[in-house]
Amino acid sequence: MSGYQIVVCGSIVPDPLQTLEPVTGPSGPVLKNELMLPAVLDPWAGHALYEAANLAAKTPGSKVWLVSLGPKAKVQQVMMAVGQKVPFELVALDGPAGGFVDAHETAAALADAVKAIPGIDRTKLLVFGGWESASRGAGATLQILGERLEIHDQFQGVDQIAPQADGSLEILERVEGGQHQISVVAGPPALLGWATGNLPEPRNNPQVGMANMRGIMPALQKSKPAKVGTGDLQYLAVTLPKAQRETRVVKNMPTDEIAREIVEWISKD
Amino acid sequence: MAVPASVAAETLRTLPGDDVRQVMWRFSDRYDLQMLVQSVRSAARSTVARLVADGARNSHEWTPQKNELLKCFDECGATGVFMEPHQGGFIEGPKNFAMALATFELAWVDAGAATCGLASHLALSPIHERGTQEQVDKYMSLAAPAKPGEDRVPLRGAFALTEPIPYVGVDTGMLGGKVRVAEWEPGKEPILAVEKRGRFITNMGFANFVAAAVDSADERIKGSCMIILEDSDPGTFDRGTPTKKLVHQLSSTSDPIFSLRVPASRIIGGYAVKNGVIVPKYSHDEVIAAVFKHTRVPVGVMTSAKLLSAVEPVIRYQRGRFRGAEQAKPGSMRYELGLQVRQDVLHRLVDVWATGEAGSSLGFATARLFDELDPLEKEKTAILAQKGIAGGKSEFKLFREVNQRAVELVKLRAKPEAERDEKRVAELEADPLVRYAVLDSASGVLCPATKLWCTGNGATVMREAVSLMGGYGITEDCPGFLGNKWMDAQLEATYEGPEAVQRRQLSVCMTNEVFLAQYETWIKELRQVASVKPDTGACELASAMTLWLYTYKHLVVATDANGEKLFQGPRQGVTFPLSDALSWLMAARSFVLDVLELERKGPENAVVAEGLPGLAHFYEDLAHVQCARAAGEVGRICAELVYGYNKHPAWEGEGRKACYAAQELEELEDVIPGIGSYAVDVIGKDGSHPTKAGPCASCVSVQDFAALRTKLDGCLTGSRLAKDRAAEALAKVMIPEALDYPA
Incomplete structure (x- = not known):
């Protein structure tokens, strides 16, 4: 194997610590002050990116691209942190990143961007993305993207990928009951929607950042507007999942005791 | 709602994010700095915050737990920020602004951690500023974090200037540390014996090398110098007893004892041998003068960062204060706004925020100025060397003439374009010495103003922030560690030159004719700003600056009731308050300029542009509040000085x-x-x-002053309305659900 071409599709979401309040904008639902809220790389896409970088590091000749569809200025901010974590080349598409856009339009824009990457070779291509999203996950974008790229070997809820000696790839997908389904695919092209994977978030490395930025900044400058919107979708109602915060500050509590209390609390419902 | 619902105009929607800060503090186009901020922030709000939350501050010793900080600094780039890329760093060019930003991020969580990071740079600074090329290459490279694949622990440094002689003083002119010639074989490098006891030396718990100030105790060594000591040198390298600090416990401080033999090549900057005498190239005070003018700025920024960090936890506390009480039903004003139904808590928080903004604006402006000045200083040194001028009187004489041209340049630049002699401007600007004189004169004021005002006044205002959290503020569990931050501020006002040292420097540098020429043009600029942005408070600030200038000029020629000259070095009752007043003015001016920058450049950034009208209104109001506060202080100080030295008439x-x-x-x-x-x-x-x-x-002789003071008081018109509006915004602004670091 002379290396993989790993294209990770992932965008930004508002920092989960922020107050997320759905409101109705001119073209459908949006989050209140969304553009002004600090953003982070969608955590699911983040897992995909770090797994991609790990695979690339272990397979000489590999390269990672991050295709990101989002407001250019916000993506740039997020890249200042993400760009320091692992080596990759950014392909930026300027467009909305809210959770309310149409999955078909998003997938179409992403597919066009992947196809337009110079030197892309289907025989080496692995498309990664998040199985879920920290914003409204349509649950369909990645599958449609795969179809548009004519990649039919698709895996969702992936936690592990292991290249085999014969060039095939062993893939662990989440199934019910905390179990994994093991599949083997002959090789690229394949599409993987990542769950959490097994890797911690890489630490920031300014040296990696400085190297990445030579590509990231020009990519952001030349990013073109993507025609992505809500399409024909109509939202009847938008609400946040019900959340209840019952925070107590307790120090020096044994872990068994914490676990017991959590179980007791869950059992109440 | 206690504040009048007076304004229907857009106001602040969310707390300002990175995009806003990058515009205000002028690093939108510096992705290296933006990355540094993200990286250091991540370290601060994880490793550092966890250490504080886990009680690591409760010991004086340097523990393995605290030692994690060093690895964390290496990984996030805080260590490498001081180095050039070829030395293992990642930022090219001057690093003052970068260091200020990194310090800001660390101090947002814990200033002791920030000090720990800064102290390593402080140890390297004498070498960086005045070291020989060999010294620079060796220590900067070895202190840089290991590169991938490199098996090396970076060298850590300490800076040993202060001594327990006399007592705990910081008189930089008096040194008890001694250096003698131990061995000097013909044709070989002399070996020196160094005896030095340090007092309150930061980083001593783990330092591998120390830049120490010593005086000659040998007729074969001339004067004083700074010298590098290593922990592997033969002799005693005793790290000493940890200092029982009440604050900044995430930095290691102790009183070390050194008795070491080191080669003469360790003298920072090198030496020459003249008539059998070792002559260090730089005396210790020449080295520290070059060092401190850079390192004091980040310390000022530290306290300002803490003030800004207090805003979010205080708002959250205020809003949630009554939740859970029977009387506060969901949906009621008491439930939704909590304490924010009361105007006073909002007004006080406005003061905290405005002070934090003004301090940050001043600190970052000064850091950026040093980034401009550094290369010019190198050019100046080269030019002077070429001319055979080695400091002292000959340099003073040269700059007497250069300063004249610098003043001419300042005045020409201030003229409207149509009236400006561009040819002459270009001619003057082409001279690096003239450009140096302009910037150096400003830095001479702005650097001590940053250290003095941001830390001293910052400590006072930080107490206000703590009080806004009620009893919670003074507990270990206070979100944002505000109690720690308040106490820490007292040390920030003291170390690296206490307040008296800063006032002394200000009182000298504010008399510089090139500075005063710039000061006069700044007044005019503020009037111009006021004519297009009347809500910024620029007009009252200009009036306050005018009053200060009048007072200065008056005091220079005036005498007291006994005929004694008022403005003179030893008369600190005159010069020091005037320095304080100037610091208030410089901070408010920097803030106004940053607000203007936001309004000018904000529309270019899609994210900033989104909420810019409301953001700009809020920031104008905040600046107005700060200008009014500064004007009040300046009016009070100047009035005391102008009137206070006259004898009050008696009934006889x-x-x-x-x-x-x-x-x-x-x-x-x-x-x-x-x-x-x-x-x-x-x-x-x-x-x-x-x-x-x-x-x-x-007071017949100072009727002009009375007129200016009356005018200044009148200029406060509208400032309280601005405060009401800013307070109203604080009751409406959207904040995150939770703080992004543990408490």
């Missing part, structure tokens, strides 16, 4: 003669009816007089 002698006599008034009443009602001080027929200290002081 000359004072009595100046009063009307009751009988005299009765007679005059026939000629000027009603005159009696205007006369304040009247001596009765029996010699009685009004019940007060004496006849009112006429």
Whole structure:
């Protein structure tokens, strides 16, 4: 194997610590002050990116691209942190990143961007993305993207990928009951929607950042507007999942005791 | 809602994010700095915050737990920020602004951690500023974090200047540390014996090398110098007893003892041998002068960062204060706004925020100025060397002439374009010495102003922030560690030159003619700003600056009631308050300029542009509040200085003669009816007089001052309305659900 071409599709979401309040904008639902809220790389896409970088590091000749569809200025901010974590080349598409856009339009824009990457070779291509999203996950974008790229070997809820000696790839997908389904695919092209994977978030490395930025900044400058919107979708109602915060500050509590209390609390419902 | 719902205009929607800061603090186009901020922030809000939350501050010793900080700094780039790329760093060019930003991020969580990071840079600074090329290459490279694949622990440094002689003083002119010649074989490098005891030396718990200030105790060594000591040198390298600090416990401080033999090549900057005497290239005070003017700025920024970090936890506390109480039902004002139904808590928080903004603006502006100045200083040094000028009187003489041209340049630049002699401007700007003189004169004021005002006044205002959290503020569990931050601020006001040292430097540098020429143009610029942005408070700030300038000029020529000259070095009762007043002005001015930058450049950034009208309104109001506060301080200080040294008239002698006599008034009443009602001080027929200290002081000689002061008071018009609006915004602004670091 002379290396993989790993294209990770992932965008930004508002920092989960922020107050997320759905409101109705001119073209459908949006989050209140969304553009002004600090953003982070969608955590699911983040897992995909770090797994991609790990695979690339272990397979000489590999390269990672991050295709990101989002407001250019916000993506740039997020890249200042993400760009320091692992080596990759950014392909930026300027467009909305809210959770309310149409999955078909998003997938179409992403597919066009992947196809337009110079030197892309289907025989080496692995498309990664998040199985879920920290914003409204349509649950369909990645599958449609795969179809548009004519990649039919698709895996969702992936936690592990292991290249085999014969060039095939062993893939662990989440199934019910905390179990994994093991599949083997002959090789690229394949599409993987990542769950959490097994890797911690890489630490920031300014040296990696400085190297990445030579590509990231020009990519952001030349990013073109993507025609992505809500399409024909109509939202009847938008609400946040019900959340209840019952925070107590307790120090020096044994872990068994914490676990017991959590179980007791869950059992109440 | 207690604040008047006066303004329907857009206001602040969310707390300002990175995009806003990058515009205000001018690093939108510096992705290296933006990355540094993200990286250091991540370290601060994870490793550092966890250490604080886990109680690592509760010991004086440097523990393995605290030692995690060093690895964390190496990984996030905080260590490498001081180095050039070829030395293992990642930022090219001057690093003052970068260091200020990194310090800001660390201090947002814990200033002790920030100090720990800064102290390593402080140890390297003497080498960086005045070291030989060999010294620079060796220590900068070895102190850089290991590169991938490199098996090396970076060198850590400490800076040992202060000593327990006398007591715990920081008189940089008096050194107890001694250096002697231990061995000097013909044709070989001399070996020196160094004896040094340090006091309150940061990083000593783990330092591998120390830049120490020592004086000669040997006729074969001339004067003083700074010298590098290593922990592997033969002799005693005793790290000493940890200092029992009440604050900054995430930095290691102790009183070390050194008795070491080191080669003479360790003298920072090198040496020459003249007539059998070792002559260090730089004395210790020449080295530290170059060092401190850079390193004091981040310390100022530290306290300002803490003030800004207090805003979010205080708002959250205020809003949630009554939740859970039976009387506060969801949906009610008490439930939704909590304490924010009361105007006072909002007004006080506005003061905290405005002070934090002004301090940050001043600190970052000064750091950026040093980034501009550094290369010019190198150029100046080279030019002077070429001319054979080695400092002292000859340099002073040269700069007397250069300063004249610098003043000319400042005045020419201030002229409207149509009236400006561009050819002459270009000619003057082409001279690096002239450009140096302009920037250096400003830095001479802005650097001590940053250290003095941001930390001293910052400590006072930080106490206000703590008080806004009620009893919670003074507990270990206070979100944002505000109690720690308040106490820490006292050390920030003290180390790297306490307040008196900063006031002393200010009182000297503010008399520089090139600075004063710039100051006058700044007043004009602020008036121009005020004409297009009247809500920024720029006009009252200009009036306050005018009053300060008048006061300075008056004090320079005035004498007190005993005929003693007022403005003179030893008379710190005059020069120091004037320095304080100037610092208030410089901070407010920097803030106004940053608000203007936001309004000018904000529309270019899609994210900033989204909420810019409301953000700009809020920031104008905040700046207005700060300008009014500065104007109030300046008015008070200047009035005390101008009037306070005159003798108050008494009811006897000359004072009595100046009063009307009751009988005299009765007679005059026939000629000027009603005159009696205007006369304040009247001596009765029996010699009685009004019940007060004496006849009112006429102050005829300073009527111009009185006019300026009255005008300044009038300029405060509208400032409280601005405060009301800013307070109203604080009750409406959207904040995150939770703080992004543990408490």
